[in-house]
Each structure stands twice: as structure tokens, then as C-alpha cells.
Amino acid sequence: MLRGSSYSTRFQNAKKNWVDLQTKKNRTDPRAKKNQTNLKAKMIRKDVRAIKKQVDLRAKKNQTDLRTKNYQVDLRAKKEPGVFRRCSRKHECYFINGTERVRFVERLIYNREQFVHFDSDVGVFVGDTPNGEIQARQWNNDQEGLELRRAQVDRLCRNNYEVSTPFSVNRRVPPSVSISLVRSSSQPGPGRLLCSVMDFYPAPVQVRWFQDGQELPEHVVATDVVPNGDWTYQVLVMLEIPPRHGVTYTCQVEHISLEHPLSRHWEMPQDTVRSKILVGVGGFVLGLVFLALGLGFYLREKSS
Template sequence: MGAGRILGAGSRWAGALLVTLTVLRTHLAHCTEPPKRFLFQFKAECQFTNGTERVRYLGHCIYNQQQFVQFDSDVGVWVGETEVGRRWAEHWNKDPAEMDYRRSGVDRFCRHNYRVDKPFTVDRRVRPKVKVSPTKLGSQPHSHLLVCSVTGFYPGGIEIQWLKNGQEQTAGVVSTELLQNGDWTFQILVMLEMSPRRGDVYTCQVEHISLRGPLTVHWEAQSDSARSKMLTGVGGFVLGLIFLVPGLLIYLKNKKGRPVPQPAGLLS
């Protein structure tokens, strides 16, 4: 893969449920005042491979941003990571009801939520919008920057290439990170530094799961003289309109005020 190809997020999808409890303590212990506020978190996580062919359920217990005990469905038991966590794990692993509940998490929690959320996440497809715009680089006379703006697509996996006259460009290609929008879509900018010559055709080519085939947007370089002629033609057309419109209005006004001629026989 060349430097001109931009890959977004991978195909693996993970869901997470985070429950946070904040507990206040005010009593004294061992003549030392404990923290008045501490944070305990339980985080349930599902990892899917090839749909629901392989599912892994993880349960994390976190105290003040430090994980101290974890359940992993691939292991099948709680595993402590600190002295306190090991005591908790030993206690929970001896509880049949607790172990049945955790071991059922793969089907009860993960596969169930996958089926419920699949139409809104896994199966969701939003086509990208692609726009190409040139930008001059400082005071350099012939150096330009082409910006390919790809916005509003979902999921995040995407491939973007720059082509010049049909040939892939890898040098001078820079991209931003994949950015999330507030509506569950993504956007990214991919830029190409180039020195265009008249007749060169630059193409931003986008491939995404929502598209049946590559989406391409072209930009063709024009010489300075061609641009000047085009601007001159546009200016002449606008100038002609400026003189034509007032004359047309005067003509119509005079025609409206002129008396209608009557047949000679009616006046005799």
C-alpha cells in the first residue's frame, strides 16, 4: 500500500457499557481522614470477530482509574490484578450464581445486544460526499495543493487515492486523522502537493463499503493564459449585460407610452 492510500477504522466492532458509581465517605479510620470521594467503575465490553462467530465478553472493575479485577470469558473466571482484586476474585469464583451469570454474558449480553444494535451499527451505511478544491501554496509561482474533502460517511473504514493522469500518486500526499462528527459519521481530508501543467487531470478516488464502485472526482489544470481568456470572456459578458439591460428598459418604456395607430377608415 502506497502513501496515497488512507485506511480508516478496521472491521472489528466492540461495544462497551460503562456504569459509574460515586460514593461519599466521611468517617475517620486509623486517625487518618480517608478521601471524601472515590470512584468505582464496572465496564462490560464485547468483542466480535466475523459477526458473532467468535465473541469475547470482558468485565472490568476499576477503582480510581485503576483496574483491580477482571472477568474474561476466554478464561472463564475472575482474575485479580492487585491484592484486593485477588481477594475479590477468590470470593466471586466460589459463588456458583455469580459464575453462571458472568459465563452467560457472551449470549445474554453480547450476542443479544449485537442483534438489537446491528441495524443501527454493523449494517449502517452512509455514502461519503467528496469535493476537490485547489489552494495556492504561499508565494511559490507553480506549486499548488489539491484538497480532497471526504465527509459524512459511515462506517469509518475508507480508502482514498490521488491519481494524476490515471497514475497513483504517493509522494506529496498528506492526510488528517479520521475525525468523528456528532451524527455517527466521519470525515477526513487528503491533500496532494503538485505542480500542475495544462491538460493534467488529477483525480481523488474514494472506496467505501457503502459504494458499489470507486467514487471519483476530477480536477483539470489550466494554463494561466487559458484562465485569463476565460476571465476576460466572463468580464465582457457581464459588461455587455450592464449596457444591454438599461437600453432594453428604455425601449420597452417608450414603446408602452406610444399611442396605438388607428385605421384610416375609422377617422373619416
Template sequence: MSWKKALRIPSGLRVATVTLMLAMLSTPVAEGRDSPEDFVFQFKGLCYFTNGTERVRLVTRYIYNREEFLRFDSAVGEYRAVTPQGRSDAEHLNSQKDVLERTRAELDTVCMHNYEVAYRGILQRRVEPTVTISPSRTEALNHHNLLVCSVTDFYPGQIKVRWFRNNQEETVGVVSTPLIRNGDWTFQILVMLEMTPQRGDVYTCHVEHPSLQSPITVEWRAQSESAQSKMLSGIGGFVLGLIFFGLGLIIRQRSQKGLLH
């Protein structure tokens, strides 16, 4: 996925991270213990949004060997120690006014910027679903069956799928799979209806999705075995006629070429 503007990495927070790493690495003994040969230093920058951008909060966390020792919260406006190990770091960073001001500014320069980029690239992305209906087994009137409404390749994941029988919504016997991620920024879902079709019944899968200006409706009509056989015979005869027609054209063209030679 390509966006016109890239997401930003907090520059002021990188300064703070480097400062803390240098301070910790330059200290051979921490709280009376030898520094371990192997260590893990983690930095997490988190942006929280409530009701869009009505309320925005920036939280940065500094973690050493799985233990958070320092945190910046935009609601507080300064660095605070989480453990005694972080007290000197909090005092040092809070005394660096340029670093502190840059960190505070990340609420707008990073969180708000990235929200706008993500809103255009992700939150506004729309892909219309494909909807098909199929019975679980060969149709037979007055016999229990299962209709499957397959809704595939849509984004975002919010979707509403309903079943109707002769324009009346069916709520009993409806079973749905969880939302399935396809791995390519699209989703799919199967919504099944247990039913016993009667002659003339019309079943409709009704799909509502943010990408659609109006709902998609796909119908499935109950047919007797004789009607279904007649329809299949008609389709088969039509296809067979096309095949013979094509063969006739080919033979005619070849015979004309032979006469010319």
C-alpha cells in the same frame, strides 16, 4: 437513532447486584474497619465478541470504592472472589442456583441479543461520503500547490482515499489528517497532495467506502490563467444575461398590467 428492538439489561445480574449491596450495607464492620460514610458501589457487565459471534464471553465485575472484589466470567461459569472481601459473596451467589443459572443465560439472552440489535442499528449502518477537491491557493501552472480532497459525512469510519495524476497513483507528497468525528455518527477526513501542475494534468481523488457499490472519483484539471479567465468570463456573461432577461420579463409583465387597467 431508533431501533426496532431495544438493548437488554441483564436481569439476573441486577439480582446479584442488589443481593451484594444489601449484604454489604447490612454489615457495619468490614475487615475490622468502620464502614465509611461515603462509598461507591459499581457494577460492570461486559460482552466480548471474537470474529463476530464465533466466540462470545460475558464478564461481570463488582467494585467497591474503586477495588474489584468479585467477578463472574462465563468462561469459568461461576462467581470468583478477586479479593478476600469477595469470598463470602462468591460462595453465597454460587449457592443460589436460580441466580447462577440466570447469570449464565445472560450470555445468550443479553450478549447475543444486544449484538443482533447493534449489528442492525450500528454495524450495518451506511452513509455515503461527499467528496470535493479544492486547491489551497489560486491555481498557477508550474508553481507548487496543494490539492485538498475533502471527504465528509460518511459512516462507518473505514475509508480509503487515494490520489491519481493522469491515471497514475501518487504516493509521494500525500498527507492525511486523522479521522475526524463530527459528533453525529458521521466522520470526515482531508487528504492533501503536494503537486506542481502542468498544462493538461488531470488529478483524481479516488474514494473507497463500504457504503459505495463502486468508488467515487472526482477530477481536478490544471488550467492556464488565460483559460481560467476565459471560463470565468463566460460564466459571468451567462449569469449577467440571465439577470437582464429576468428584468425584461418583469418590466414587460408590469407594462401589460398597466395597459389592462
């Protein structure tokens, strides 16, 4: 019994000594340290790959959920005519007397309805709908976001004004003006006068009709000022009353590019049918005169 117990004790001591020796060897052996470092690096890379795989799986799941939601929205939009489900943001700058006073406005629109906006003159978000009021209260708690939008007056508006002034604010293109008679089968009379004001910039323009020097504020129909797509505009202004003989009609255009108003005059031409009859009668009379002269010379030659 004593002999067995002594043997067990010696075995445990030997095992402990061997473990201590291996531990000491690993601490002092550079190759062992390198192996431990490589093992730790492998374990770290394995953990990184596992985490990345989980992230990729979550991203794929989120994309699938997003596509599913978009598909459901599209189906709902098809079932509900007039529902667009689109959110847009508009930034606007307003200038008074150059950059003396500048106002920045940010508008947020959902389904073609403005639900919240920011006005630099107010300094905070203002809700335009019940949901917009809730959103405005949340955004107004973000002081950093409010300061960023207040700074847009200088960073966005004033900066872009200085850049775009040469070709947008100071640019001037005078209009070309012409008057034409537009005939219509649905309206009685010779037709209606149309004043065409073409290729001018900027857009604000004033067009007026006069009859023998008297302005005709009524019976005037105008189109909207339409952009041509090349930084110029056009507008058509029609006089609804039919023109009369012996009356002078004037189309007067006022534009910032003109030192003085530009006027074009128009008078009803003579009746073309009557003119053709007079020309025909004159030609016939002239023919008779030549015929009489020729016959007189012929008779004189024959008698002699």
C-alpha cells in the same frame, strides 16, 4: 408469741390468695388481656424507635466518615497533579461473522489504568496489575459471579446485537467527495490538494491519491476518522506535493456503501494572470478594429 405468729401466717395466706385472685382475674378478664397486649405493643414500638435511632446515628456517622474520606482524597488529588482517583467499568462485545462467534470483555479501570478484566474466551478474571491479581483471585472464587459474566455473551451481547443490527450493522450511508486547493503561506507553490470525504457510515473507509493514473502512496497525510455526532463520519486526506500544470490528480474512495470506488478528478487551472493579460489584449485589439471601422465610415461620409 403464738398469737403473733398465727397472725403473720394468716396475713401471708391472705396476701397470696389476693395475688392468685388478681392473676386469675387478669387471665379471665378480656380488658386485662387487651391492656397487657397494648403494653407489650408500646414496649415493642419503643424498642423499634430506639433501634431505628441507633441505625440513623450510625448512618449519619458513616456518611460523615465518607465525606471526610472524599474530602481527604480531593485534597490529596489537588496536591498530587495527575491523580484522578476514579474507578470505571467498561463492557465490550466483539462479533465475528454476525453472532456466530461472540466475545464479552469486562474491563475495570482505576485512575486511568486497567487493573483487572474478564474475558469470556478465558472464562475467569485476569489481573493486569499486582493489586488486580489479588482482586482476580478473590472474584474467581465466586462461582456464581463467574457464571453470571459468562452468561453475558448471550444475555447482553447477542441480545443487543439483534436489537441494534437494523440501524448500526446494516446501516449504509455513502460518502460525498470533493477536492479543493488549500493555499498556505508557509509552503511554497500554489498550495496543496485536499480531498474531503464527508457524511458516511460505517466508519471504515479507504482514500487514495493518483497522479495521471499512478497511485501516490507517499506524501499523503490524513486526519483520523471523526464522528459528526449524527451517526456519520468524515475524514480529510491531503496530498503534500504541490500540483503541476497538465497533470490530472484523482482522489479515490472505497467504502462498504459503494458498489464501485468513487473518484473525483482535479487539474491545475490556467494561470489567471496570463488569462487576464490575454483578455485585455484581445479587448484592446477589438477596440482598435471598431475604431478603424468607425473612422473609415466617418471619412467616407465626409468626402461624399
